[in-house]
Each structure stands twice: as structure tokens, then as C-alpha cells.
Amino acid sequence: xxxxREPDTSRSSTASTNGTGDRRRSGESDTSDVGxxxxxRTDGGxxxxxxxxxxxxxxxxxxxxxxxxADVDVRLADAVAYxxxxxxxxxxxxxxxxxxxxxxxxxGELFSFPFRFFPREVSVTAYQRVLQEGMVTWLVxxxxxxxxxxxxxxxxxxxxxxxxxxxxxxxRRQLLGVVLLFQMISSIVIIVPLYSVLTSLGLVDTxxxxxxxxxxxxxxxxxxxxxxxxxxxxxxxDYAAQIDGCNRLQTLRHVLLRPIAPGIAVVAIFNTVFLWxxxxxxxxxxxxxxxxxxxxxxxxxxxxQFGNDWRAIAAASVVGMLPLVAVFVALQRYFVxxxxxxxxxxx
Amino acid sequence: MATAGEDGxxxxxxxxxxxxxxxxxxxxxxxxxxxxxxxxxxxxxPLVEAVRLSLTNEVLTATSTEFVxxxxxxxxxxxxxxxxxxxxxxxxxVSSIVLHTVAGLVLALAIDYGVRRGLRxxxxxxxxxxxxxxxxxxxxxxxxKVMLVESQFGAINHVLGTVGIGPVPFRSNPTLALASTxxxxxxxxxxxxxxxxxxxxxxxxxxxxxxxxxDGAGRWARFRHVTIPQLKPVMFVTIVLVSIYALNTxxxxxxxxxxxxxxxxxxxxxxxxxxxxxxxxxxxxAAVAVVLLGVNLLLTAVYLYVFDIGDQL
Numbered sequence: 153x154x155x156x157r158e159p160d161t162s163r164s165s166t167a168s169t170n171g172t173g174d175r176r177r178s179g180e181s182d183t184s185d186v187g188x189x190x191x192x193r194t195d196g197g198x199x200x201x202x203x204x205x206x207x208x209x210x211x212x213x214x215x216x217x218x219x220x221x222a223d224v225d226v227r228l229a230d231a232v233a234y235x236x237x238x239x240x241x242x243x244x245x246x247x248x249x250x251x252x253x254x255x256x257x258x259x260g261e262l263f264s265f266p267f268r269f270f271p272r273e274v275s276v277t278a279y280q281r282v283l284q285e286g287m288v289t290w291l292v293x294x295x296x297x298x299x300x301x302x303x304x305x306x307x308x309x310x311x312x313x314x315x316x317x318x319x320x321x322x323x324r325r326q327l328l329g330v331v332l333l334f335q336m337i338s339s340i341v342i343i344v345p346l347y348s349v350l351t352s353l354g355l356v357d358t359x360x361x362x363x364x365x366x367x368x369x370x371x372x373x374x375x376x377x378x379x380x381x382x383x384x385x386x387x388x389x390d391y392a393a394q395i396d397g398c399n400r401l402q403t404l405r406h407v408l409l410r411p412i413a414p415g416i417a418v419v420a421i422f423n424t425v426f427l428w429x430x431x432x433x434x435x436x437x438x439x440x441x442x443x444x445x446x447x448x449x450x451x452x453x454x455x456x457q458f459g460n461d462w463r464a465i466a467a468a469s470v471v472g473m474l475p476l477v478a479v480f481v482a483l484q485r486y487f488v489x490x491x492x493x494x495x496x497x498x499x
Numbered sequence: 500m501a502t503a504g505e506d507g508x509x510x511x512x513x514x515x516x517x518x519x520x521x522x523x524x525x526x527x528x529x530x531x532x533x534x535x536x537x538x539x540x541x542x543x544x545p546l547v548e549a550v551r552l553s554l555t556n557e558v559l560t561a562t563s564t565e566f567v568x569x570x571x572x573x574x575x576x577x578x579x580x581x582x583x584x585x586x587x588x589x590x591x592x593v594s595s596i597v598l599h600t601v602a603g604l605v606l607a608l609a610i611d612y613g614v615r616r617g618l619r620x621x622x623x624x625x626x627x628x629x630x631x632x633x634x635x636x637x638x639x640x641x642x643x644k645v646m647l648v649e650s651q652f653g654a655i656n657h658v659l660g661t662v663g664i665g666p667v668p669f670r671s672n673p674t675l676a677l678a679s680t681x682x683x684x685x686x687x688x689x690x691x692x693x694x695x696x697x698x699x700x701x702x703x704x705x706x707x708x709x710x711x712x713x714d715g716a717g718r719w720a721r722f723r724h725v726t727i728p729q730l731k732p733v734m735f736v737t738i739v740l741v742s743i744y745a746l747n748t749x750x751x752x753x754x755x756x757x758x759x760x761x762x763x764x765x766x767x768x769x770x771x772x773x774x775x776x777x778x779x780x781x782x783x784x785a786a787v788a789v790v791l792l793g794v795n796l797l798l799t800a801v802y803l804y805v806f807d808i809g810d811q812l
Contacts, residue, residue: 225718226616229612229718230616230618232609233609233612233613233616233618233621234618234620236605236606236609236624237609237613237618237620237621237623237624240606240609240624240627240628241620241623241624241627243686244627244628244630244631244686244689245627245630247631247642247643247646247654247686248630248631248634248642250642250645250646250654251642251645251646254645254654307533308533308534308537309534311529311530311531311533311534312530312531312533312534314530315527315530315531319527319530321527324527327531330538331534331538332799332803333796333799334538334542334543336743336795336796336798336799336802337542337546337792337795337796337799338743338746338747338768338791338795340747340749340768340771340772340788340791341546341549341747341788341789341791341792341795342542342545342546342548342549342788343772343775343788344549344552344775344781344784344785344788345544345545345546345548345549345552345785346541346545348548349540349541349544349545349548364537364540364541365541367537367541368537368538368540368541368542369541369542371534371537371538372538372542375534399520399521399524399525400521400524400525401520401524425633428635429633429634429635429636429637429638429750431635431636431637431749431750431753432749432750432753432768432772436776447635448635448636448637448638448750451637451638451641452637452641452753452754455641455644455754462645462648462652465641465644465645466645468641469638469641469642469645472635472637472638473633473634473635473638476633476634476635477630477633477634480629480630480633481626481630484625484626484629
């Protein structure tokens with residue numbers, strides 16, 4: 153740490169005597185020369201990279217320890233950051249908390265004056281009502297569709313991602329381009345023909361049909377994400393396994409699966425969120441079959457039926473989001489880490 | 500490793516079967532076959548079929564259909580509902596893009612700052628924002644419907660009522676209804692922009708900041724001359740992806756306002772869905788879909804151009 157710090161201080165002192173001097177440090181500088189200088193510095197800086205990176209992670213972004221102005225600056229910046237956290241938490245968390253609170257209020261004092269967030273007593277009658285309307289069926293259907301769907305998506309996209317990463321065949325780039333194109337096209341554009349495809353396959357009003365559509369829709373994204381993970385695994389590992397006598401399938405299973413496991417987890421989590429939440433396709437395919445309702449369809453139909461029972465709508469919403477929220481809260485660090493992986497070498 | 504042991508077993512076993520297996524797995528086709536099948540069935544064919552349908556007068560209830568050329572497109576563009584829908588979609592999309600990106604940028608910077616300074620609360624903030632993102636779209640629509648109920652029963656109107664305002668007609672006034680969908684959309688969409696931009700912030704090499712600091716750049720100067728230029732590519736990609744996302748929004752609006760009042764919140768996807776599944780005019784609905792497809796493709800082209808994805812192919 154200390155050795156990393158030393159060249160830094162010497163450099164900054166030379167810099168400040170070099171250029172326009174102390175005025176630049178106080179912040180009113182003509183900073184255009186930062187842009188001019190940095191390319192030449194980048195080269196020179198490379199030798200010290202590790203030490204500096206360590207310093208940046210551990211230390212404060214404060215420079216010029218003796219600068220009294222900076223201290224005020226930092227306190228101000230901290231206050232702004234805390235203020236933003238507060239506003240963000242209020243805006244993003246309040247509706248969810250409110251819906252939970254609304255769902256457990258007794259029917260009489262739904263919204264009583266004065267404004268109270270916590271109801272005086274907890275009532276589960278709203279939940280009982282949703283339960284009677286088929287909530288268990290919706291949950292079972294959504295769970296089954298999500299598990300089978302996510303499993304199928306992973307099973308289809310892992311081999312494809314492997315092939316795109318490890319084989320060099322003609323038309324590979326073009327095919328990848330097409331896959332990307334499919335990823336970018338929203339499924340709502342093709343919803344009418346999707347319906348007719350299922351009709352000709354005889355799979356309308358079946359959960360299997362819906363799962364197949366989901367596999368078709370979510371595979372492109374999953375392939376791209378997984379290919380990125382495969383690409384980060386050096387091919388030397390494959391060669392080593394080959395020398396040990398593994399064929400490609402064995403290499404994938406015994407050697408590559410472990411390093412790409414985080415990628416599979418990210419794909420699984422993302423697809424779980426998508427499949428659980430998806431509405432328009434499910435509604436189109438299963439909307440006429442009450443016993444096949446997923447949670448999204450069920451909650452939607454429930455609210456069109458009991459439009460004014462806000463407590464029950466709130467209860468249905470809580471039930472619909474609770475499983476996802478639970479999964480998410482358990483995995484959120486992993487989730488974000490996986491998402492920005494590749495960019496974060498240090499963490 | 501386990502590999503070696505198992506391999507030894509295999510080698511001593513059926514040598515010929517292993518050769519055959521190796522030969523099969525040495526060809527990319529078996530690896531890609533499941534993917535190619537589902538993509539052909541559920542992506543390629545539907546796309547072609549959507550274009551074909553848009554050139555016919557197919558109606559779900561009629562038995563015979565005929566080729567009508569571009570008639571659907573001409574009818575579409577000249578119809579009154581279409582113009583209003585384009586305006587509504589444009590307002591919704593542009594506001595969403597601005598709000599998602601700005602809110603995402605501000606939060607990403609605040610969280611990045613908090614992580615480096617060791618401030619408390621950055622994790623809770625991140626979780627709150629992401630929480631809104633994973634709530635199913637239909638339920639987001641319903642949550643905001645309950646929040647915006649137009650009497651003192653609605654949370655927002657309740658709060659406004661205590662300070663003597665309201666009740667505000669959040670869902671029955673056309674302008675306010677559109678604003679409500681935009682706010683609900685921002686509630687959901689900010690997380691995506693935030694994660695993308697946060698990822699971009701982590702990608703900025705620390706030595707650039709060091710170099711700037713060495714040159715005596717203050718906090719603002721470093722932000723202005725290091726962070727912003729370095730963040731430009733990821734901002735662009737975020738904007739394009741948010742645009743695609745906003746233009747295809749369906750479920751949230753379907754649950755919150757169902758396009759109403761009148762057609763005040765009827766965006767592209769909702770317009771198309773109604774044509775196809777309420778009016779049963781599959782041909783016309785397909786024409787709307789193809790227009791939306793064209794917009795999507797245009798944005799994708801921009802995305803590819805900016806992202807310079809060529810290296811990754």
C-alpha cells in the first residue's frame with residue numbers, strides 16, 4: 153500500500169508545480185488538459201496500476217489531504233447521496249409496502265383518518281377471498297410452467313452457446329447475428345402468428361404449448377449471455393481436457409460447466425423472473441381456460457371481476473409478487489454481480 | 500480429477516462407441532439443433548407469417564381471406580386512432596427514456612459513490628429499486644391502480660387530501676392518466692438503466708481517475724472529463740434498449756388504464772392487441788405489428804452500430 157502511494161504523491165506534486173499550479177487543485181481549473189494529458193499518463197501509469205487500483209478501492213476519493221474546501225465538498229456530497237437514497241427508497245419501496253399494508257387491513261377501517269401506515273389490527277379476510285377464487289391453482293400453474301420452462305431454456309441454450317463459442321463453422325457469425333436480432337424483437341410483434349403456430353400444433357390451451365413459446369422467445373437472450381461466459385473461459389482448458397481423452401461433451405460436463413455456472417445461474421434467475429411475470433402471451437394462449445391460469449392471468453381476471461375490492465386486489469398482488477421477491481432478496485447480490493460480471497475484475 | 504478416472508474407464512470400454520460419440524459431438528449441428536428448431540418455429544416462421552398476414556384481409560371469424568396488398572397499411576395510416584396512438588406512444592416512450600435514464604444515472608452515481616465512501620444505505624436503495632423491477636408487470640399496474648384510486652381510499656389522494664388537495668382524477672383525466680402510466684413505467688424501468696450504468700461505472704479504469712487527479716482535476720472536473728466520456732457508450736446502449744422496451748410496453752398499461760380513458764393511454768402494443776384480439780382483424784393487427792417490427796429493427800440497427808457488436812460475433 154505504502155509503495156503504491158509514494159509515486160502518487162510525488163506525481164501530484166510535480167503536476168501541480170508543472171501546470172497552472174494550485175488554482176487547478178481548487179476545482180475552477182480549465183480541465184480540458186485532463187483529456188489531453190490522460191492518454192500519455194495512461195501509458196506511464198500502467199506500471200503502478202495494481203497499487204493505484206488498490207488505493208482507489210480502499211481509500212476515499214479525496215485528494216489533497218490538506219484541502220479544507222474538499223472536506224466541505226465531501227460532506228455536501230455525502231448529504232446529497234443520503235438524500236437521494238431516501239427519495240429512492242420512498243419512491244420505490246413505498247408502493248410495495250403500501251400494498252402489503254392495504255391487504256391486511258380490516259374491511260371497515262380500510263383507509264382511516266388520520267393517515268396510518270400500520271393497520272390497527274391485521275385481517276386475513278382479503279387473502280381468504282383470493283384463496284377461494286383459485287389462487288392455489290394459479291400458483292401451482294405458474295410454478296410448474298416456470299420450473300419446466302427455465303429448465304428447458306437452459307437445456308437448449310447451453311449447448312448452443314457452447315457451439316457458438318467453441319466451433320468455427322461457416323455462417324456462424326450470420327447465425328449469431330440472427331439470434332441477436334430475435335432477441336431484440338419483442339414477442340408482442342409476433343403474438344398473432346405464435347397463436348396460429350400453437351393452433352396448428354394442437355397446443356392452444358395447454359401449458360406445454362406455453363412453455364414451448366417461452367423457450368423460443370427466451371433462448372436468444374440466454375444464448376448470448378451464456379456465450380459471453382463461455383468466451384471468458386480460456387480454450388487451453390478444452391485442449392487440456394482433450395489431451396486427457398475427453399470428447400467435447402465430456403469436456404463441457406466435467407471442465408466447462410463449473411466456470412460457466414454463474415452464467416447459468418444468471419440465465420436461470422432472469423428467465424424465472426420473466427416466466428413468472430409474463431402476461432400477454434400466457435393470456436392469449438391460456439386465457440380461455442380457467443383451470444390453467446397463471447398468476448398474472450389469475451390476478452388480472454380477479455381484478456376485472458372484483459374491481460372495487462381494493463383489499464382483495466392488494467392481497468392478490470402480494471401473493472403474485474411474493475415468491476419472486478423472496479427469490480430475489482435471497483439472490484440479489486449474486487444477481488447484480490452476475491449481471492455486471494466481466495466488467496468487475498476486482499470484486 | 501474425476502475426469503481422468505472416468506475417462507480411463509471409458510477408454511477400456513467400448514472404443515468404437517466412443518469414437519462414434521466423439522464424431523457426433525465434434526460437429527456443431529447436434530449442439531445447435533434444438534435451438535434452430537425452436538427458433539425456426541417460434542421466431543422465424545411467425546415473423547414471416549406476420550408480414551404475410553399484414554398483406555391479407557384475414558379476420559378471425561371469416562372463413563376465406565384474400566391478398567389485399569398494402570391496403571391494410573394505407574387504412575392504418577389514414578385512420579384517426581392511428582395518429583392518436585402514435586402521439587401517445589411517442590410521449591410515453593420519450594418521457595420514459597428520459598426519466599429512466601436520468602433516474603438510473605443519478606442512482607448509479609449515488610450508489611457508486613456510496614460504495615466507495617462506505618456510506619450506509621446504498622444496498623437498501625439498490626434492493627428497493629431492483630425490487631420494483633422484478634414485480635410482474637400486471638401487478639405493477641394493479642399496485643399503481645390501488646395507489647391512485649380517485650378518492651381518499653387511494654394512497655396518493657389520501658396524502659394529498661390531508662394537505663387539502665384533491666381528489667385528483669389520476670386515471671380518468673386523459674393527461675393525468677398518461678402521466679400515471681409514465682410514472683408507473685419509471686417505477687419499474689429505472690432499475691434496468693441503473694444496473695447498466697452502474698456496470699459502466701465499474702468499467703472505467705481507475706488509472707484514468709488517477710491521471711486526472713495527478714493533473715490536479717477536482718471532483719467535478721474528473722466527473723466531467725473522465726466519467727462522462729467513459730460512460731457515453733453504455734449510456735447510448737442503455738437509451739436504445741430502454742427505447743425498445745418502452746415502445747413495446749403492454750402489461751403495465753393494460754392493467755393500469757387499459758388504454759383509457761378513451762384512447763388516451765393506448766400505446767402501440769395495446770393498439771395492435773385490440774385490433775387482433777378484440778376486433779379479430781388479424782390482417783390489420785398484423786400490419787400494426789409489422790410497423791412496430793420496423794421500429795424495433797431500426798433501433799436494433801442503431802444498437803448494433805453503436806455497440807459495434809461485430810467483434811463479438
